[in-house]
Amino acid sequence: MQQSSVRSLVDVVIPVxxxxxxxxxxxxxxxxxVQPLSAGEYVITVxxxxxxxxxxxxxxxxxxxxHVRIIEAPAEGTTAAAPRTAGLEHTDAKYICFLDSDDSYQPGAVGRWVKIAEKRHSDMVIPWLKHSNGRTDITPVIRPGRTSNLDPIADRLVYRASVFGLQRVETVRRLGAEFEFGTSTGEDQAFTLRLYVGAARIDYAPGEPTYVMHADAIDRVSKTPSPVRTQLEPAVRILSKPWFEGIALELRRAFVVKVIRINMFEAVTAHLGAGTWTSDEAHGTKEVLTTLLGAVPRARGDLSRADLRLIDLLLAGATEQGALQTALTERRRFASPAALLTANPVHVMGRDAPVRFMAAATAQMARDRLAKRRGGK
Structure with missing residues (x-):
């Protein structure tokens, strides 16, 4: 991508x-x-x-x-990789935001993020993600009291894999952050992780106004049933990227733990719920899990004993749905010793091990409730 002279502060890119x-x-x-930005300070690109x-x-x-400009992206793939890339290639703004065509911003959300970025010299501003039913995501699970100059490891940024928020265009281009082509979902995982690894300054924007995710689209790609190995393909691709292989072991371990704990276990849960867990599905999941654990062997240390029981079943290619469902239920009993404790006591207080992670998540929810009452600052 070629650097253009900056003509506006922010470009809101909406793929459709x-x-x-x-x-x-x-x-x-x-x-x-984009309020209170003036007309010359923003662009809306469809x-x-x-x-x-x-x-x-x-x-x-x-x-x-x-109030918009319309450009066409190559008719490539089924995800937003092509249109988001086209938006990046065409922008001459200082910052860029990506808005899905079935989602929305609250009034003043983007203007607020730009204000934060200008004041703090942010490369990224990570906002709340609010759902139309009022629920908010607790990711990333950051350190208590932190809203500025976040650390990708200490503030568990890998748990926020979506691109929604504000990015400095010069930083995106300098790092060569790219959306993943050729996958059916998760095209923004590599893009966001590359920025987490290489950005000099990442800030958080708790509270409102913010980004709102709606559930009324009838064709969301991410809700289309697909094999576990397909859902995890974007994460597996990241493992072999040169920049990933060169980052701190602790961050690589955190990424693998997150993918297993969130993406893999949720995918397995969905297949069991849909009655689509087959021998082929079990085999594909075993292959992906073996790849993930093989890339960062120490990742097992941060997982709970209940997680490891489920992992052992998946590594054995288990097809018996009752046993898998029981294991999934056990790992969600978060107050139980099996769900809280790691197999090796040395890892019990690890940053991404259950005890510290759940404590941080509880604190995050309390801070979010307070921010919701007070409004975004």
Whole structure:
């Protein structure tokens, strides 16, 4: 990607790939989200993916069209990798934000992040992620009292894998952060992790206004049932990237633990719930799990005894759903010794081991509740 002279402060990039998406809502929220920035300080870019410019124009009112530019991305892949990459290649803004076409910003959210970035010289601003039902994500599970100059290891940034927030374009280009092509989901994992590893300054924006994730899209790719190995392919690809192999062992271990604990276990749970756990699924999961643990063998040390029981079943290629469901239930009994303690007592107080992680997550939820009452600062 070529560096362009900066002409605006922020570019809000909205990929759209389907006529069923509520694009008008996203555009309206972007116009409100950039407040109090003036018209010359922001750009709203709609990227047509598997759609023509004319089709996208037909999704918007004339007033909305007056406030956006529309570009076309190559009709490549089923994820937002192509349109997000196109948005990056075309921008001449200082910062960039990515908004999914079925999500929205609260008024002033982007303007707030820009203000933080300008004041603190941020390469990234990580916001709350709020759901339309009012629930907020607790990731990343940061250290108590920290909102600025976050550390990728100490503040467990790997638990926030999505790209939603603010990124400094010059930093993205300098680090060569890229979206992953050729996968059916998780295209932003490598992009965000590359920034976590190489960014000089990462800040947090707790509270509101913020990014709102809606659940009314009928075609979210990430909700399409797929094999566990397909869901984890983006993470497996990261393991072999040269920049990943050169980062601190502790961060590589944290990444693998997160992928197993969150992505793999949730994928297995979904298949059991859908009744789609087969011998092929068990075999594919065993292969992926073997690859993950082989890349960072010490990752087992941060997992609970209950986690390890489930892992051993998966490594054995278990197909008996009752045993797997029991193991999954046991690991979610978070007050039990099996779910809290590691197999080796030496690892019990590890940063990503259950005791410290759950304590930090509880503290994070308390801070989020306080921030929600007080409003974003």
């Amino acid at each position: 790939h389907s006529l069923s998406r509520p694009l008008g809502r996203a555009v309206d929220s972007a116009r409100l989200g 990227v047509a993916h598997h759609l023509s410019t004319e089709q996208v124009r037909g999704m918007l009112t004339q007033e909305q069209l007056d």
